[in-house]
Amino acid sequence: MNRRTALAGVLALTTGLALAGCSSSSDTPDLQVIGGFMPQPVNDMAAGFLVVQNHGTGDDRLTSVTSPLSDDITIHETRDQVMRKVASFDVPAGGELNLERGGNHIMFMKLKRQPKQGQKVSVELHFEKAGAIEVDLPVKETTHNPKKQ
Ligand code: CU
Numbered sequence: 469m470n471r472r473t474a475l476a477g478v479l480a481l482t483t484g485l486a487l488a489g490c491s492s493s494s495d496t497p498d499l500q501v502i503g504g505f506m507p508q509p510v511n512d513m514a515a516g517f518l519v520v521q522n523h524g525t526g527d528d529r530l531t532s533v534t535s536p537l538s539d540d541i542t543i544h545e546t547r548d549q550v551m552r553k554v555a556s557f558d559v560p561a562g563g564e565l566n567l568e569r570g571g572n573h574i575m576f577m578k579l580k581r582q583p584k585q586g587q588k589v590s591v592e593l594h595f596e597k598a599g600a601i602e603v604d605l606p607v608k609e610t611t612h613n614p615k616k617q
Pocket of ligand 1: 544551552573574575
């Protein structure tokens with residue numbers, strides 16, 4: 469979300485509150501996770517990709533990820549082909565968070581097992597407001613990229 473959109477959202481919210489009095493549901497995120505997958509890992513590290521859509525009226529934030537596959541899971545962004553750990557990813561109201569090849573991703577280190585193509589990896593996404601959302605990531609071939617099909 470850019471600054472202008474954020475400001476418009478704040479103004480709309482303020483107006484809405486003034487008209488409606490008080491509405492506790494006016495800043496509630498409504499999250500849906502789609503398109504998740506994990507490329508079959510070739511060593512003891514793996515990446516996870518997915519899209520989080522926010523159909524609600526409140527911003528949210530992805531703060532951490534847990535999974536039985538690994539005790540060392542972080543969220544990374546990629547800039548100039550270098551990846552870097554981040555504390556959180558924004559999931560703006562009416563927008564989405566894209567974790568995709570070459571960009572933001574979930575990083576699994578020290579894998580406890582080697583997931584194979586066709587299997588599923590259970591992960592729990594932790595959001596600041598929406599709480600935990602559990603999703604199964606299907607394991608795809610190592611080079612899988614939905615944007616190149
Ligand atoms: Cu990474």
